Amino acid sequence: MGRQAGHVSSVEVIALGGTIAMTARGDAGARPELEGAQLTGMLPDVGDRLRLRASTFRKLPGAQLGWSDLRELRGRIDELFASGVDGVVVTQGTDTIEETAFALDLLGATEQPVVVTGAMRHPGLLGADGPANLMDAIDVATSKRSRGAGVLVVMNGEVHAARFVSKRHTTRPSAFESPTCGPVGWVIEGRVRLPVKVRGCWSVELTPDAEVPPVALVTALMGDDGRTVRALPDLGYAGAVIAGFGVGHVPVTMLDALTWLAERIPVVLASRTGAGEGGRRTYGFAGSERDLLSRGLITAGALDPLKARVLLAVALGAGLSLDAIGDAFEQLSG
Structure with missing residues (x-):
């Protein structure tokens, strides 16, 4: 079912750190320091078409995320959906997006969209791709086409299924591909196209005391x-x-x-x-x-x-x- 007429979508952006949230100070190298609200503050005004909120969950490089972070994050996402939020966007480091997005897919199943994105170039570099990726991800999270599609990854104008996406280059904005089956959709001028929906969704609920073994x-x-x-x-x-x-x-x-x-x-x-x-x-x-x-x-x-x-x-x-x-x-x- 589509949304009721007059319904204003609500989206929460949850920031985990990563290149999209990094700043560089002198010669010390880039580090994740930006808050979720600072990331959404870089976007064009969304006006009255949606209620956009942002929170900061972690400030970590993608390489430092672990199972405890993901299980807590999945719980936070489920709480947001229970409270009436229509879609969730997660921003994080691209080093582990192909693993973390799939883990979020396996750890919970909801009709509401969960979209993961990041950046290959931090905000201090020429051609920083974070704001465009984030805006595309928000558009995907508000689209009724995304409902029931599982966790999606949005990068460089393309939409990928979490279970098939892969990081295939160290630095290019086009680093993410789904080499086995291709992307499931794309975003252009705010329009979300999802002509492909993956089959065979599968998830499992871990008990609170269950450990994810090595x-x-x-x-x-x-x-x-x-x-x-x-x-x-x-x-x-x-x-x-x-x-x-x-x-x-x-x-x-x-x-x-x-x-x-x-x-x-x-x-x-x-x-x-x-x-x-x-x-x-x-x-x-x-x-x-x-x-x-x-x-x-x-x-x-x-x-x-x-x-x-x-x-x-x-x-x-x-x-x-x-x-x-x-x-x-x-x-x-x-």
């Missing part, structure tokens, strides 16, 4: 003998994601270690290419995807290694079985 990410390399893999249980990891070659291959020298590991903790097989869906039955040689899945590994489906790690951690925190974890990866592959 999950390792190991990239398969030419000639890898698996010694890193064997060390994971003793290091306290509760699960592991293996980023294999191509559709999910590893050197034969890793097989014994991976078989041993899968008997002890859940192991998910993804592709280090970062795009496309993993195979299941195309190849049959030792170390192929077919061989690895027969040894107890779980396919990541269409999720890249970073997203697979986030999902496995949340699933383990919720106490899901191996079968249920496999079902989650299948559902989120679309």
Whole structure:
């Protein structure tokens, strides 16, 4: 259902820090110092078309955000929706947007839009992209097209689904892409276009005392003998994601270690290419995807290694079985 005639949308911008909120003092480098209200103060006047509020939740670089921040943030978002807010925009550092946005998607499901954005250039640089990204994100958060679309990431005029977006460049404003399926929409002149909606939404509620356990990410390399893999249980990891070659291959020298590991903790097989869906039955040689899945590994489906790690951690925190974890990866592959 659309909004009632005459309804004025309300949006809360929650600032977490990151490049979008950074200032540079002399030669000391940029640091996150701006408040949420300062970020919205850089925007054009929205007039009477919406009620815009801003708050400061953290002042951290994206690289410093962790599970405790995200769980508290998800709780804050749900409180805002319960109070009648129509949409929420989160501003944060781009270093971890592809992980944090997906985590927010998994930790709660609401019809109201949650939109994450940031900046590749801080406000003191020429061509700073933060204000434009923030205005686009607010437009997406107020659009009825965004309802039920899951958490969205808005950067450089494009709208991405949280589960597929990836940061693909260190500095360009166009750094964010969804290499497996492309963006789900765009924003132009304040108009929001969302011709694509991802299927298979999935979320889980963690109990207040549940911990999100550590999950390792190991990239398969030419000639890898698996010694890193064997060390994971003793290091306290509760699960592991293996980023294999191509559709999910590893050197034969890793097989014994991976078989041993899968008997002890859940192991998910993804592709280090970062795009496309993993195979299941195309190849049959030792170390192929077919061989690895027969040894107890779980396919990541269409999720890249970073997203697979986030999902496995949340699933383990919720106490899901191996079968249920496999079902989650299948559902989120679309």
